Amino acid sequence: MPRIVGLDVLDIRFPTSRELDGSDAMNPDPDYSAAYVVLRTDDGPFGYGFAFTIGRGNDVQAAAIRALGSMVVGRPVPDTAGALAALSRDLVGDSQLRWLGPEKGVAHMAIGAVVNAAWDLAARRADSPLWSFLAAMSPEEIVGLVDFRYLTDALTEAEALAILRAAAPGRASRAAHLRAAGYRAYSTSAGWLGYSDEKLVRLAKQAVADGFDMIKLKVGAAIDDDVRRLRLVRSAVGPEVRIAVDANQRWDVGPAIEWMRALAPYDPYWIEEPTSPDDVLGHRAIAEAVAPIRVATGEHVQNRVVFKQLLAAGALSVLQLDAARVGGVNENVAILLLAAKFGVPVCPHAGGVGLCELVRHLAMFDYVAVSGTDDGRVIEWVDHLHEHFTDPAVVRGGRYLAPTRPGFSARIRDESLERYAFPDGPEWRLT
Numbered sequence: 001m002p003r004i005v006g007l008d009v010l011d012i013r014f015p016t017s018r019e020l021d022g023s024d025a026m027n028p029d030p031d032y033s034a035a036y037v038v039l040r041t042d043d044g045p046f047g048y049g050f051a052f053t054i055g056r057g058n059d060v061q062a063a064a065i066r067a068l069g070s071m072v073v074g075r076p077v078p079d080t081a082g083a084l085a086a087l088s089r090d091l092v093g094d095s096q097l098r099w100l101g102p103e104k105g106v107a108h109m110a111i112g113a114v115v116n117a118a119w120d121l122a123a124r125r126a127d128s129p130l131w132s133f134l135a136a137m138s139p140e141e142i143v144g145l146v147d148f149r150y151l152t153d154a155l156t157e158a159e160a161l162a163i164l165r166a167a168a169p170g171r172a173s174r175a176a177h178l179r180a181a182g183y184r185a186y187s188t189s190a191g192w193l194g195y196s197d198e199k200l201v202r203l204a205k206q207a208v209a210d211g212f213d214m215i216k217l218k219v220g221a222a223i224d225d226d227v228r229r230l231r232l233v234r235s236a237v238g239p240e241v242r243i244a245v246d247a248n249q250r251w252d253v254g255p256a257i258e259w260m261r262a263l264a265p266y267d268p269y270w271i272e273e274p275t276s277p278d279d280v281l282g283h284r285a286i287a288e289a290v291a292p293i294r295v296a297t298g299e300h301v302q303n304r305v306v307f308k309q310l311l312a313a314g315a316l317s318v319l320q321l322d323a324a325r326v327g328g329v330n331e332n333v334a335i336l337l338l339a340a341k342f343g344v345p346v347c348p349h350a351g352g353v354g355l356c357e358l359v360r361h362l363a364m365f366d367y368v369a370v371s372g373t374d375d376g377r378v379i380e381w382v383d384h385l386h387e388h389f390t391d392p393a394v395v396r397g398g399r400y401l402a403p404t405r406p407g408f409s410a411r412i413r414d415e416s417l418e419r420y421a422f423p424d425g426p427e428w429r430l431t
Helices: 058-066 081-093 105-125 130-135 139-144 157-181 197-209 223-237 253-266 280-290 304-312 329-342 355-370 414-420
Strands: 004-013 033-041 047-053 183-191 214-218 242-246 268-272 294-297 379-381
Touching: 004 058, 004 414, 033 058, 033 105, 047 058, 047 105, 058 105, 081 105, 081 139, 081 329, 105 130, 105 329, 130 157, 130 329, 130 355, 139 157, 157 329, 157 355, 183 197, 183 242, 183 355, 197 214, 197 223, 214 223, 223 242, 223 253, 253 268, 253 280, 280 294, 280 304, 304 329, 329 355, 355 379
Parallel strands: 183 214, 183 379, 214 242, 242 268, 268 294
Antiparallel strands: 004 033, 033 047
């Protein structure tokens, strides 16, 4: 029986703060980083995963992943739905680690990185891209991946099974459509807060020329600046292009409402992360006050239980799951099922190194096997750092191409690992 024989962790950081790529009102100087995991096996393919951070926290995140080694090394390679479910349950349910959360924070993200690496390994062994590997499972196998504890007042196993069975007849045609047409994307690359007005307008026009019908701007530092920036972009791209805005948790509830009323004349499509990601009631108050502007959140929502509350309270109208924030693929399957139950579109967060690579698989699985629709759904696109991955995300004409290579697309190129290793890689020795 093949086994996992090693768990390696590398601290990889990219100096994106030098050009203010990724900058926003709450995070003015991010260095996009990956606490990177390699699951080594004794018989063939390895598995790759990571937790995304923005710099100094990466050493803490890497240490948390290393702490999982004794629970993973020596296990049989998990290459079936049942084995992947068992690995997730064992890691999430460990009582001593769970005490640090429960099911949130650095420890939970570490579990997510390892669980995602296991899924990458399983999909590689099956010679299938993750989205297709997952969508080929039976409804019963998919339901078996999910921990329904704390969810059954909103979503039962029977309801989840009914959702998946209802979507099953059209799986093949939707998968064929993805391979032929891809999945709609929107661009955040134009709207970083540290960019000048000239650069903002130029990049917004370029995004539209490249086929995007939606772009996103960072807001939240100064209301007059945001009004000016949104006015300039709206004038540059015209009334038909959707413009989302993202405050990155900058505001209290009252200021969020005031700010969005000031921006409303320029027709923002959604306001993303207007306040603390833990504030369910605050999100609901904002949603009620700023409608018909949508409220979007999720990249910092720490687990399925908080998503359940946001959905049940009507506190969001766009759900932005993150591939590396919660406990990996298994928990994201639970979140997708919750969103389908409440009829809320999933538009994944991808603003970070490797997140575009990962979340496209989850969105495509949702379309093929869960929600059965791509209406109102779009995946974020940030056009940098893809060159460091062996299976980089590709967007053409404003649409993500469906991945065809086996795995979860998480593997970073060896030369990039060497160059950007912190603190001893050549990129960091020069600073």
